[in-house]
Amino acid sequence: METWTLSLGANGVIALAYFIIAWTILSGIGRSGQILANPLGVATGFIFLTCALGHAAHAIHLVLPIWGLEVAEGLAAREHFADWHIWAIDGVTAMIAVWYLTLRSRFPALVRGSKLFEDIRQRQTQALEIHDNVVQGLAEAKLAIERGEQEAGLEKLGETLERSRKIITDLMGPAGSEIELGPGDLRRRAAAGGQK
């Protein structure tokens, strides 16, 4: 067996693995509408795509002489890729490419990218609203009652209760929406007031 065929095999494997990886990343980003919002994910996908094209080009160049095409260039390429340094590195690259492909279950984290970031930001906004409208109100009511200002404390408690209801209602989503509440949606994991 001529040693350039080792490079041919390795480049073929690399190209195929990189095409699959690029497709997985870019199609996931496209489906979740993050092409503009996740530039890192897009760039990563395109790195794999362009590298796949490069390695595919190496492989094609090596086999073209079989069909009498670009014979001189193809034979020169075979001589270059016969160098053990080249096919050894290509071989290692191919193994790493296959290994990376087996880690496909972790690609969603790369795709989620900025979506995950947006979810965290949304939760922080909700947390701030609960803090400002509920925690602050309860803290004020408690301090007032502890200072003997019963009426002021109870009034503040009433206000805070109303604000809490509004927040919860808003979080539940509007009436008539696609996620309208139904039987089973209000089931709790444990009785209310039990969690510390």
Place this chain on the structure above:
Amino acid sequence: MTEPDELITTLIVDDVPGLRRLVRYTLEDDGRFLVVGEAEDGLQAIERARELRPRLVLLDLSMPKMDGLEALPSILQVSPDSIVLVLSGFSEDRLGPIAGRFGAMGYIQKGVAPSELLARILSLMGETNGDVPASGLC
């Protein structure tokens, strides 16, 4: 009774007027504090601190225009001798270390009883050598 010049001059920073009032009354009833000013956001807090140079600043975190974390370094810049204690509704575990990194000397969660609020303030000031008066009332 604590002499006037021994009183701990205090600036209360909170966007909730009701809470500012209650905290002020709590401090003044103790007799060791003199509330010299109030502010309802971080920008006002910096200006008041610059004018008043209080010994103690009780600083809320979640406020409009400028929040407590944004204001903290500037407060300490314009009033370097002030002790800034955060008084916030957020959990101390979550925001305490962050507030500390920005220069807060202590963190008190809102919702503590008045007596505990006073005890925590005096304890934290004592830890920072804030020269706490021995007692408030005669």
